Amino acid sequence: MSPTEDATLSRMTIVTSGSDEVIEQIYKQLNKLIEVVAVMDLSEGEHLERELMLVKVRAEGVVREEMKRMTDIFRGCIIDVSDKTYTIQLTGTGHKLESFLQAIDRSLILETVRTGASGIGRGDRILKL
Amino acid sequence: MELTGAEITIRCLQEEGAEYVFGYPGGAVLHIYDALFTQDQVKHILVRHEQAAIHAADGYARSTDKVGVALVTSGPGVTNAVTGIATAYMDSIPMVIISGQVPTYAIGEDAFQEVDTVGITRPCVKHNFLVKDVKEIASTIKKAFYLAKSGRPGPVLVDIPKDISCQKTEFSYPTSVSIRSYNPAQHSDLGQIKNAVQLLLAAKRPMIYAGGGVILADASKQLTELVRLLGFPCTNTLMGLGGYPATDKQFVGMLGMHGTYEANMGMQYCDVLLAVGARFDDRVVGNVKHFSQEKRKIIHIDIDPSSISKRVKVDLPIVGDVAHVLNDLLAELHGSKEKPDQQAIAPWWAQIKEWRGKNSLVYKNSDEIIKPQFVIEKLYEVTQGDAFITSDVGQHQMWAAQYYKFDKPRRWINSGGLGTMGFGLPAAMGVQLAHPDAHVACVTGEGSIQMCIQELSTCKQFQLPLKIIMLNNRYLGMVRQWQQFFHGNRYAESYMDALPDFVKLAEAYGHVGMRIEKPSDVEPALKEAFGRKQQLVFMDFITDQTENVFPMVQGGKGLSEVILAEDL
Numbered sequence: 001m002s003p004t005e006d007a008t009l010s011r012m013t014i015v016t017s018g019s020d021e022v023i024e025q026i027y028k029q030l031n032k033l034i035e036v037v038a039v040m041d042l043s044e045g046e047h048l049e050r051e052l053m054l055v056k057v058r059a060e061g062v063v064r065e066e067m068k069r070m071t072d073i074f075r076g077c078i079i080d081v082s083d084k085t086y087t088i089q090l091t092g093t094g095h096k097l098e099s100f101l102q103a104i105d106r107s108l109i110l111e112t113v114r115t116g117a118s119g120i121g122r123g124d125r126i127l128k129l
Numbered sequence: 130m131e132l133t134g135a136e137i138t139i140r141c142l143q144e145e146g147a148e149y150v151f152g153y154p155g156g157a158v159l160h161i162y163d164a165l166f167t168q169d170q171v172k173h174i175l176v177r178h179e180q181a182a183i184h185a186a187d188g189y190a191r192s193t194d195k196v197g198v199a200l201v202t203s204g205p206g207v208t209n210a211v212t213g214i215a216t217a218y219m220d221s222i223p224m225v226i227i228s229g230q231v232p233t234y235a236i237g238e239d240a241f242q243e244v245d246t247v248g249i250t251r252p253c254v255k256h257n258f259l260v261k262d263v264k265e266i267a268s269t270i271k272k273a274f275y276l277a278k279s280g281r282p283g284p285v286l287v288d289i290p291k292d293i294s295c296q297k298t299e300f301s302y303p304t305s306v307s308i309r310s311y312n313p314a315q316h317s318d319l320g321q322i323k324n325a326v327q328l329l330l331a332a333k334r335p336m337i338y339a340g341g342g343v344i345l346a347d348a349s350k351q352l353t354e355l356v357r358l359l360g361f362p363c364t365n366t367l368m369g370l371g372g373y374p375a376t377d378k379q380f381v382g383m384l385g386m387h388g389t390y391e392a393n394m395g396m397q398y399c400d401v402l403l404a405v406g407a408r409f410d411d412r413v414v415g416n417v418k419h420f421s422q423e424k425r426k427i428i429h430i431d432i433d434p435s436s437i438s439k440r441v442k443v444d445l446p447i448v449g450d451v452a453h454v455l456n457d458l459l460a461e462l463h464g465s466k467e468k469p470d471q472q473a474i475a476p477w478w479a480q481i482k483e484w485r486g487k488n489s490l491v492y493k494n495s496d497e498i499i500k501p502q503f504v505i506e507k508l509y510e511v512t513q514g515d516a517f518i519t520s521d522v523g524q525h526q527m528w529a530a531q532y533y534k535f536d537k538p539r540r541w542i543n544s545g546g547l548g549t550m551g552f553g554l555p556a557a558m559g560v561q562l563a564h565p566d567a568h569v570a571c572v573t574g575e576g577s578i579q580m581c582i583q584e585l586s587t588c589k590q591f592q593l594p595l596k597i598i599m600l601n602n603r604y605l606g607m608v609r610q611w612q613q614f615f616h617g618n619r620y621a622e623s624y625m626d627a628l629p630d631f632v633k634l635a636e637a638y639g640h641v642g643m644r645i646e647k648p649s650d651v652e653p654a655l656k657e658a659f660g661r662k663q664q665l666v667f668m669d670f671i672t673d674q675t676e677n678v679f680p681m682v683q684g685g686k687g688l689s690e691v692i693l694a695e696d697l
Contacts, residue, residue: 021438021442024438025439028434029435031434031435032433032434032435034255034256034276034308034310034311035310036310037310
């Protein structure tokens with residue numbers, strides 16, 4: 001939940017799954033909530049999805065260099081450094097973040113924090129009221 | 130002039146025209162009770178348990194077209210009320226519940242009698258509010274009444290912390306309310322109406338299936354006109370009884386788990402189904418897969434889009450207020466060049482007549498032992514079909530629904546969705562207060578009545594001359610019936626041992642008690658009871674212990690896989 005360009009509105013992106021019938025029912029149930037002004041199924045059209053992830057990893061010895069390289073490959077950045085750790089910031093789709101976690105040695109991961117997805121329509125497509 | 134939050138709360142109830150508030154005092158609502166005490170426009174009905182306050186407000190709302198109002202304290206006051214609130218929510222009953230809360234500065238500190246009321250009630254209210262500023266009480270209560278009554282109705286809770294109810298501010302009640310994110314549909318798409326009329330006129334095996342939405346929208350007049358104009362058969366759900374006159378020849382009875390053979394077969398084998406303010410729930414269509422095996426076109430009118438295509442896929446959805454949509458349908462039909470063709474549906478009526486011939490509600494009467502169905506039939510006769518009937522939950526509820534022929538809406542008051550035992554007596558109190566001169570009977574069992582029996586005390590205090598029709602079979606009958614059918618006759622905990630002497634119990638509360646043990650005494654006893662216009666009469670009918678409710682569509686079965694009494 002976050003503020004928008006309109007001070008009276010907040011917006012959230014929800015990621016869910018289900019059959020067409022289940023999605024239709026989720027859509028209707030969200031609309032039924034008294035405080036919900038509008039619901040849009042972003043996946044009905046072209047859309048963009050981004051998620052922010054912060055990962056603290058052990059980065060010592062030979063893996064220190066390797067971890068920097070992987071971060072570069074995934075277009076992430078290291079935002080905090082200690083002699084034993086890196087804190088890596090990565091943005092992208094949930095799928096990309098998953099791929100990064102798969103690509104590094106999982107035993108080196110100390111902590112993972114993710115925001116969940118934010119979504120927006122492509123091009124002229126906007127959530128109109 | 131500045132008023133306290135408590136005074137504002139009561140002024141708001143006055144502005145909304147609330148006649149009665151059902152409630153129970155406690156620490157967090159003391160200021161509000163103090164404000165109640167200094168006026169006499171809104172009358173307070175003191176119940177003996179908060180659950181009963183909600184059921185009474187519920188019965189009041191169901192039997193009128195008004196919003197029920199209840200007032201409870203924080204903590205246990207609210208948690209006791211939750212069963213009642215969930216009951217009202219499941220049946221879409223308009224209600225405003227005012228609850229006290231611990232002072233704002235104590236919220237979250239595990240204060241005495243603190244619960245997270247907004248959190249606890251969120252899944253079973255249409256909406257709820259926690260008022261954090263005395264200036265917002267009036268606008269919040271205005272919104273609460275608007276939300277409760279409009280669209281698909283439902284209970285709305287307003288939680289008022291104790292410090293807010295004693296702070297002061299200027300009072301002015303808003304004359305109008307608008308909520309940007311809440312715009313329930315009124316009129317429907319005329320294109321859809323035209324399509325619906327075409328489908329209906331082309332039908333060879335039509336069926337009209339009407340539910341509680343017809344009652345809530347006060348649309349039984351329109352429904353009756355439509356059914357008669359089309360000449361189609363009509364069935365009602367448990368919640369819809371009275372929406373179409375039960376004694377009419379086009380009425381095929383209630384449908385569903387304990388519906389008539391003709392209603393269920395008609396529902397299963399129709400080619401065009403018009404669903405009006407009903408939601409295809411599990412007790413109505415049983416197994417959805419089985420139901421969907423037969424091809425039919427479904428037109429579904431409902432105010433709530435989330436009720437459409439939820440369990441059963443619908444071909445032609447019409448979202449809107451049932452009364453408005455039926456008016457539009459009628460106008461379109463009257464204006465149409467094509468007229469309903471009675472010849473075309475004559476074979477279908479012949480088929481329905483054959484199904485009717487099964488006489489699925491027949492039961493074997495007895496001279497020795499009182500049959501529960503017989504009591505309801507006599508109740509119908511003695512009250513000339515014109516009483517308000519509330520019920521609890523179980524076999525007696527089904528018998529009342531099957532054998533009391535409701536010709537008018539808002540006469541049949543029962544917990545259909547949640548199935549709340551203990552509903553009947555407090556609901557009847559609300560009905561009697563709304564209709565002081567009417568016959569009000571609560572059909573109950575010896576199991577259900579004991580869940581809110583303390584309300585006999587409330588009935589004494591407010592001189593409510595209810596008639597309690599208790600079908601006493603010394604079993605939790607519906608549980609026993611399922612155990613007999615599906616659990617190898619193992620009657621686990623469904624036996625009511627050590628029952629009180631209900632006659633003495635009624636007398637102890639200051640009422641009249643009667644025990645009726647012979648079939649020949651049923652009618653005279655009922656006549657005597659209803660003759661006692663000023664007194665509550667508690668009638669303990671000792672009935673057949675082994676009687677079952679038929680017809681029955683078992684859970685998970687289809688509507689045509691019905692068990693009739695003759696099958697066993």
